[in-house]
Amino acid sequence: MALNRAQVENIAHLARLELEPAEIPAFQDKLSRIVDFIGELDRADTAGVAPMAHPLPGLAQRLRPDAVTEADAHELYQQNAPQVAAGLYLVPKVIE
Amino acid sequence: MTKSSGTILDTAQQRPPRGESRDETGTGWETVIGLEIHAQLATRSKIFSGASTAYGAAPNTQACLVDLGYPGVLPVLNAEAVRMAVRFGLAIGARIARQSVFARKNYFYPDLPKGYQISQYELPIVAQGSIDIVLEDGSIKRIGVTRAHLEEDAGKSLHEGLPGLTGIDLNRAGTPLIEIVSEPQLRSARDAVAYMKKVHTLVRYLEICDGNMQEGSFRCDANVSVRRAGSDKLGTRTEIKNVNSFRYVEKAIQYEAARQIELLESGGKVVQETRLYDPDKGETRSMRSKEEANDYRYFPDPDLLPVELDEQYIESVRAGLPELPDAKAARFVSQYGLPAYDAGVLTASRELADYYEAVARAVPGEPKLAANWVMGDLAAALNKEGLDIDSGRMPAERLAGLLVRIADQTISGKIAKEVFEAMWSSGESADTLIDTKGLRQITDTSAIEQAIEAVMAKNPAQLAEYRAGKDKLFGFFVGQVMKATQGKANPAQLNELLKKKLPG
Amino acid sequence: MIHRHTLAQLAAELRARKVSSVELARAYLERIQASQPLLNAFISITGEQALAAASAADAALARGEGGPLTGVPIGHKDLFCTEGVRTTCGSRMLENFVSPYDATVVARLRAAGAVMLGKLNMDEFAMGSSNETSYFGPVRNPWNTDLVPGGSSGGSAAAVAARLLPGATATDTGGSIRQPAALCGITGIKPTYGRVSRYGMIAFASSLDQGGVVSASAEDAALMLREMAGFDPRDSTSVDTPVPDYVAGLNAPLEGLKIGLLKEFFDSGLDPDNERCIREALAVFTRLGAKVREVSLPNISLSVPAYYVVAPAECSSNLARFDGVRFGHRCKEPRDLTDLYKRSRSEGFGAEVKRRIMTGTYVLSAGYYDAYYLKAQRVRQLIAADFQRAFAEVDVLMGPATPSAAFAIGAKTADPITMYLNDIYTISANLAGVPAMSVPCGFTQGLPVGLQIIGPHFAEQRLLHAAHRYQLETDWHLRVPERFA
Numbered sequence A: 001m002a003l004n005r006a007q008v009e010n011i012a013h014l015a016r017l018e019l020e021p022a023e024i025p026a027f028q029d030k031l032s033r034i035v036d037f038i039g040e041l042d043r044a045d046t047a048g049v050a051p052m053a054h055p056l057p058g059l060a061q062r063l064r065p066d067a068v069t070e071a072d073a074h075e076l077y078q079q080n081a082p083q084v085a086a087g088l089y090l091v092p093k094v095i096e
Numbered sequence B: 001m002t003k004s005s006g007t008i009l010d011t012a013q014q015r016p017p018r019g020e021s022r023d024e025t026g027t028g029w030e031t032v033i034g035l036e037i038h039a040q041l042a043t044r045s046k047i048f049s050g051a052s053t054a055y056g057a058a059p060n061t062q063a064c065l066v067d068l069g070y071p072g073v074l075p076v077l078n079a080e081a082v083r084m085a086v087r088f089g090l091a092i093g094a095r096i097a098r099q100s101v102f103a104r105k106n107y108f109y110p111d112l113p114k115g116y117q118i119s120q121y122e123l124p125i126v127a128q129g130s131i132d133i134v135l136e137d138g139s140i141k142r143i144g145v146t147r148a149h150l151e152e153d154a155g156k157s158l159h160e161g162l163p164g165l166t167g168i169d170l171n172r173a174g175t176p177l178i179e180i181v182s183e184p185q186l187r188s189a190r191d192a193v194a195y196m197k198k199v200h201t202l203v204r205y206l207e208i209c210d211g212n213m214q215e216g217s218f219r220c221d222a223n224v225s226v227r228r229a230g231s232d233k234l235g236t237r238t239e240i241k242n243v244n245s246f247r248y249v250e251k252a253i254q255y256e257a258a259r260q261i262e263l264l265e266s267g268g269k270v271v272q273e274t275r276l277y278d279p280d281k282g283e284t285r286s287m288r289s290k291e292e293a294n295d296y297r298y299f300p301d302p303d304l305l306p307v308e309l310d311e312q313y314i315e316s317v318r319a320g321l322p323e324l325p326d327a328k329a330a331r332f333v334s335q336y337g338l339p340a341y342d343a344g345v346l347t348a349s350r351e352l353a354d355y356y357e358a359v360a361r362a363v364p365g366e367p368k369l370a371a372n373w374v375m376g377d378l379a380a381a382l383n384k385e386g387l388d389i390d391s392g393r394m395p396a397e398r399l400a401g402l403l404v405r406i407a408d409q410t411i412s413g414k415i416a417k418e419v420f421e422a423m424w425s426s427g428e429s430a431d432t433l434i435d436t437k438g439l440r441q442i443t444d445t446s447a448i449e450q451a452i453e454a455v456m457a458k459n460p461a462q463l464a465e466y467r468a469g470k471d472k473l474f475g476f477f478v479g480q481v482m483k484a485t486q487g488k489a490n491p492a493q494l495n496e497l498l499k500k501k502l503p504g
Numbered sequence C: 001m002i003h004r005h006t007l008a009q010l011a012a013e014l015r016a017r018k019v020s021s022v023e024l025a026r027a028y029l030e031r032i033q034a035s036q037p038l039l040n041a042f043i044s045i046t047g048e049q050a051l052a053a054a055s056a057a058d059a060a061l062a063r064g065e066g067g068p069l070t071g072v073p074i075g076h077k078d079l080f081c082t083e084g085v086r087t088t089c090g091s092r093m094l095e096n097f098v099s100p101y102d103a104t105v106v107a108r109l110r111a112a113g114a115v116m117l118g119k120l121n122m123d124e125f126a127m128g129s130s131n132e133t134s135y136f137g138p139v140r141n142p143w144n145t146d147l148v149p150g151g152s153s154g155g156s157a158a159a160v161a162a163r164l165l166p167g168a169t170a171t172d173t174g175g176s177i178r179q180p181a182a183l184c185g186i187t188g189i190k191p192t193y194g195r196v197s198r199y200g201m202i203a204f205a206s207s208l209d210q211g212g213v214v215s216a217s218a219e220d221a222a223l224m225l226r227e228m229a230g231f232d233p234r235d236s237t238s239v240d241t242p243v244p245d246y247v248a249g250l251n252a253p254l255e256g257l258k259i260g261l262l263k264e265f266f267d268s269g270l271d272p273d274n275e276r277c278i279r280e281a282l283a284v285f286t287r288l289g290a291k292v293r294e295v296s297l298p299n300i301s302l303s304v305p306a307y308y309v310v311a312p313a314e315c316s317s318n319l320a321r322f323d324g325v326r327f328g329h330r331c332k333e334p335r336d337l338t339d340l341y342k343r344s345r346s347e348g349f350g351a352e353v354k355r356r357i358m359t360g361t362y363v364l365s366a367g368y369y370d371a372y373y374l375k376a377q378r379v380r381q382l383i384a385a386d387f388q389r390a391f392a393e394v395d396v397l398m399g400p401a402t403p404s405a406a407f408a409i410g411a412k413t414a415d416p417i418t419m420y421l422n423d424i425y426t427i428s429a430n431l432a433g434v435p436a437m438s439v440p441c442g443f444t445q446g447l448p449v450g451l452q453i454i455g456p457h458f459a460e461q462r463l464l465h466a467a468h469r470y471q472l473e474t475d476w477h478l479r480v481p482e483r484f485a
């Protein structure tokens, strides 16, 4: 199944990726091939087969005791941040 | 538990309003409302990390690597959040899922560090419960709770004081929430508020949420649509996001329903969208930035396994449930003989109910007297100063000390109000004030007779008129004797004696 | 020639104080520096920290203290977070990212006394089978530097093959340990999903990722894995069962081992020379007393398409956190929030990562979720059931690790599917979560060939045992490219 340009652009937007107009055809081509390839799954008869989200069967979520174990280390953590002020991470103004 | 929002004794709003139509708009339209309530669970640490959930810390000082979505970190579920959700589910008679699953809700937003919110989608922990609310006409309506699921809260965006920029504080990110989703069975803004208040009462009874609405611990999204009365097809709905007061919920829904009706009547169409309530302008407006079609791409979170709960666990949680508001109200009716209305008001919070019971126990045989005082003078005094019932301003024993003196006729109800005021301002006990102010009621028959005789002697003209048949003057004599005794004459005795003496 | 010693030998020599950790670190760091222009196996070389850790190790050894790996030099694939050391994941996105914490694997190996010499090159975010997608340039195969080393743990595999390190950590989401181990002629093990903590391992596809080891021998792998494996309360998918002593019992006889020959892996696409090597290896196992029979996994042909739905779906979500706000690359002068997101991500990620994010976004989006994502998860169930049936009959499965030996740099970059099919024999083990190894088993035209051994859940010991016994009979694993001998 070939993906059209608008589909590729929509996916890129959902994924917050900016594609240069010139690179869209290449993405369109490769993604179309990938979509064709994964389309092979249609061959499988999966009637009555439960989807498998985890590779180990029968395991259940472990529960952590409700205890505060993490101390403040925001100065260390913010050393990787591109823009901070007064302990806040900064981004261009968000309009609601 | 921190200070709750609003006042506990919100009697003005709880009393069933009279002469008000259920059809709020009165135009042959019906409003259909479903609420999604987000209640922050009162855990110490976050739902998937060991960072503190305490409110009010300096920005990002309570955001650990997991809350920040740092590369490589992983979530581990907080046992207490699960227990609290199960408590809620059991309290509303819901089905507790033996297996529930966390999913990722994917979208980009700066207060959402991982680019997805961990929530429950297809298999929530709680499903199909119900909550009873009292309608304006006093009847009871059962509202279905479709589901209640666990999820993590987002951080906060701060827009003030940063020109051209938004600041992100992720302290709140990862705080556990339970999202409680009602069926679209609410039919008026008042229904919606009654339901929301009931949920608020419940989560506080269960001690799973502090209910603090100013701090955002309890907030609500309202889905509102309208349809012609009698139609069974749902109209297009809008979602009003994040309203955090009962009053605003009421106003926002009223405004939104009216807006939709006006729109439809003028031939327009309701657009399905997210709207924001502006309390200053009293109107809702479209959130344009979020208007684009959302495609959340939910899928099971591969970092978390299915949550499995067995019978034994669920029963152990059930065994720890407190007496719930409806059961408590029913008991107040049967044990104390209170009217259903009083029982409802007095069980609106656990603290209030406990207070009432402490007073009622200390004044044996007078549960209605206790109810009247708690709901009346005490409530008014607390409300005036914006205090909570458990503020310690008027301990139950002290109020009971006053009511005991009414019950044993040491003072009259009228004098009692005076004593209460003095108690409120001085902090003294009722007995001390009664003694120092000499307010003890006169129950000595001969003393009252003397006072009556003196009044009769002073007012011969009125006495003559009374004896000539002007019965209305009976009140005049009551007043005069009370005045002469500074209000201390026992009213019942005074009545008796006047009836005997006046006719001559 | 100390670098020709195995990790097990080095550990013993360190304990016997025949060699010092500082000496070892110096010798290997020198080899690493010299090899960089040729192989580009490292993204960061942490000489200073390494020498400090090595002298601390020597001091511990002098006091008669120390763990099983004290003083042994190792390297970490650059997706394991290392406190205070840059962790790039092979991406421009994290070019300057310094982790404030250690991955559990890193902390455990350090606690066992291992000395980290540097961070190893890899395909960007572990997405690739040739190490050509790294922002820091491709890694080259030590056997022929015109060829790829395989990926995504190409730096780890090339470094061990060239004896720049006696052992290294690696990760495997669809073959990223076994495929480069096979193409570089070394031993690599991907443990059972959940056996090694994923905490601090930058995620590609969370339900498939698993940390493991590349080393010269199975015995070395056992030594390292014994320290890395085990329950971690910080990883909800980590399994709380005791870790057996992988080293003990390696020498036990193989007599009676039931080997299943993976029928479908020999059907088509397998290079005849590779097939010859595999069949010769099976003959060795037969000589050792194992019984070989053919086993069929009927759904295995669907593993690649199923993988290319599940892995991109998870990666599209896992990589959403790289948004230019809290860490990682941020574009210059963003016009608004959307621009910040889009340009930061587009500049920070390479083409293959973008393709996978987009594929994953597509298969999860409204209208396609059932047809692709759910369908793939159902197929995954079928594949897991195939393995379960097979392991009811045999102890281990064997077959090739790759369809052919190493290929030329640039040969498979034009068509993503050609590249994806390179993992045709390795992907199914990740989908089913079972442990699997690649063991050197011969050469074709001077290039190494890998034998894959797959076991049921938590059968790492069985795999290591079989591989070790094979390595006692053969010397393929001890061969080193001439240039690095």
Ligand SMILES: [Mg+2]
Residues within 6 Å of the ligand: B036, B179, B221
């Ligand atoms: Mg919602």
Ligand SMILES: [Zn+2]
Residues within 6 Å of the ligand: B038, B151, B179
């Ligand atoms: Zn929610």
